[in-house]
Amino acid sequence: MRYALIGCGRIAPQHLPFALESGFEVVALCDTQSSAIDSLLAATGLCDLSVQRFTDYTKMLESCALDVVAIATDSGSHSEIALNCLKHGISVLVEKPMALSIEDAEEMIAVAQEQGVLLGVCQQNRLNDSTLLVKDALSRGAFGTLSHVSVQVRWWRDNSYYEQAPWRGTWEKDGGALMNQCIHGLDLMRLFGGEEIRQVSGYIANRNHPSLEVEDVGVGFVRFANGVIGTFEGTTNLYEKNLEERITVIGEKGTVVLSGESAQDVEVWHFADPEVMALLKHFDPPPTDSVYGNSHRRVYHLFKEALEGTRPLALDGRCGKRALELVLAIYQSHREGRTVTLPLTSFSTKEMSLSPL
Numbered sequence: 001m002r003y004a005l006i007g008c009g010r011i012a013p014q015h016l017p018f019a020l021e022s023g024f025e026v027v028a029l030c031d032t033q034s035s036a037i038d039s040l041l042a043a044t045g046l047c048d049l050s051v052q053r054f055t056d057y058t059k060m061l062e063s064c065a066l067d068v069v070a071i072a073t074d075s076g077s078h079s080e081i082a083l084n085c086l087k088h089g090i091s092v093l094v095e096k097p098m099a100l101s102i103e104d105a106e107e108m109i110a111v112a113q114e115q116g117v118l119l120g121v122c123q124q125n126r127l128n129d130s131t132l133l134v135k136d137a138l139s140r141g142a143f144g145t146l147s148h149v150s151v152q153v154r155w156w157r158d159n160s161y162y163e164q165a166p167w168r169g170t171w172e173k174d175g176g177a178l179m180n181q182c183i184h185g186l187d188l189m190r191l192f193g194g195e196e197i198r199q200v201s202g203y204i205a206n207r208n209h210p211s212l213e214v215e216d217v218g219v220g221f222v223r224f225a226n227g228v229i230g231t232f233e234g235t236t237n238l239y240e241k242n243l244e245e246r247i248t249v250i251g252e253k254g255t256v257v258l259s260g261e262s263a264q265d266v267e268v269w270h271f272a273d274p275e276v277m278a279l280l281k282h283f284d285p286p287p288t289d290s291v292y293g294n295s296h297r298r299v300y301h302l303f304k305e306a307l308e309g310t311r312p313l314a315l316d317g318r319c320g321k322r323a324l325e326l327v328l329a330i331y332q333s334h335r336e337g338r339t340v341t342l343p344l345t346s347f348s349t350k351e352m353s354l355s356p357l
C-alpha cells in the first residue's frame, strides 16, 4: 500500500518508522518547510530512504497514486487536508485532534464512508498497556457498579514551547491545554466511563501564559448516560516540568489508579476478584522516554490490518469525534455559562475567539 506523510514536525518520528515497520510502501514525504523533511529523516536514521519530497500536498496527491496518507500538520489544517485526501479516494490516518469543529469532524466521517475508505485517528493512549488492562477489568465487570472516573493532567509548557510555531496556542489552529495536551486524558475518561455522555459543564482560564489567547487550565464535570460521573482537571501550568497524568477509576468492587507522566503506570490495582488481581502479574509495558508513549506503533499496525480487512478499525473517525466533542463541550460550557447536553451538533474552537477568556 502506497503511503505518504504530510507534516514532518515534532510528532512525525512517531509515524515514519512505524509506517515502514507495519509494511506500508513509503513513497512520499510532504512538508511546506522542506528542511523539516531532512530533519525527520535524520532524526529517524532514515537519510537513505528513497522517497519523493513535496512542499505542496495537492501536487503529491495528483502525482503519487497513494492508497493511504498520514496527516501530522497543525491541528487547524487537519480537516481541510483530510477531506481533500478522502475525496481522492485515499484512506487517512490523522493526528489528534481530528478537527477543531464538530461540523468538520462529521464531514470527514461522512466523506470517508461515501468514498469507501478508512479514516483513522491517532488517539494512541487507547492502546497503552495500562489502558488495555483497565478495559479488560471493565469488560469482566470487575468494578461492579462503576461510581466515577477522575482525570488529572498536570503538565508544563513554557513560552518557548508555544513559540516553536505560530499555530500553537491559537483558537484558529490549535486550542489550548485541553485540546492539545489533555485530549488523551479526556478520551480515556470517556472510554472508561462508558462512552455515552449526557451532560458536561466546565470552566477554563488562562493564568500563566498571558501571551496566549487560549486556556492553560481547565476543569470539567461529566454525567455519563449510565450514571457514572467524571471529573477532570488539566493544565500546562506546572512549574518547570510535567508532574503527572493520573486517572482514577472507582467502582463498587475495584479501584484503579493509573499514574506516571502519561497514565502509563499502574499505581493502584485493587479488586475483590482474585482473577482480576492476578491480571497485574502480566503487566509489563515497554519502557518509554516520550510523553507520547509507545502506542503509535500499535496505531499503525492496527490501521494496516484494518486496511487489509483482517479486523475492524478501532480508532476510527467516530472515536476521534467523541474526544473532540468532550473538549468542545467544556469550552462551550465555559463560554455560555451553562451545562451542555450532548451530542453537540455544532461548535468550533473559533467560537472561543469571539470574547476573551
Ligand SMILES: NC(=O)c1ccc[n+]([C@@H]2O[C@H](COP(=O)([O-])OP(=O)(O)OC[C@H]3O[C@@H](n4cnc5c(N)ncnc54)[C@H](O)[C@@H]3O)[C@@H](O)[C@H]2O)c1
Pocket (backbone or CB within 6 Å): 006, 007, 008, 009, 010, 011, 012, 030, 031, 032, 033, 036, 055, 057, 072, 073, 074, 075, 076, 077, 095, 096, 097, 122, 123, 124, 165, 180, 292
Ligand atoms: N498523538 C499525540 O500524542 C500527538 C503528540 C504531538 C502532536 N500531535 C499532533 O500532531 C500535529 C502536529 O504536531 P507537531 O507537534 O508535530 O507540530 P509541528 O509544528 O512540529 O509540525 C507540523 C509540521 O506540519 C507542517 N505543515 C503545516 N501545514 C502543512 C501543509 N499544509 N502541508 C504540509 N506540511 C504542513 C509544518 O511545516 C510542520 O513541519 C498536531 O495536530 C498535534 O496536536 C499529536
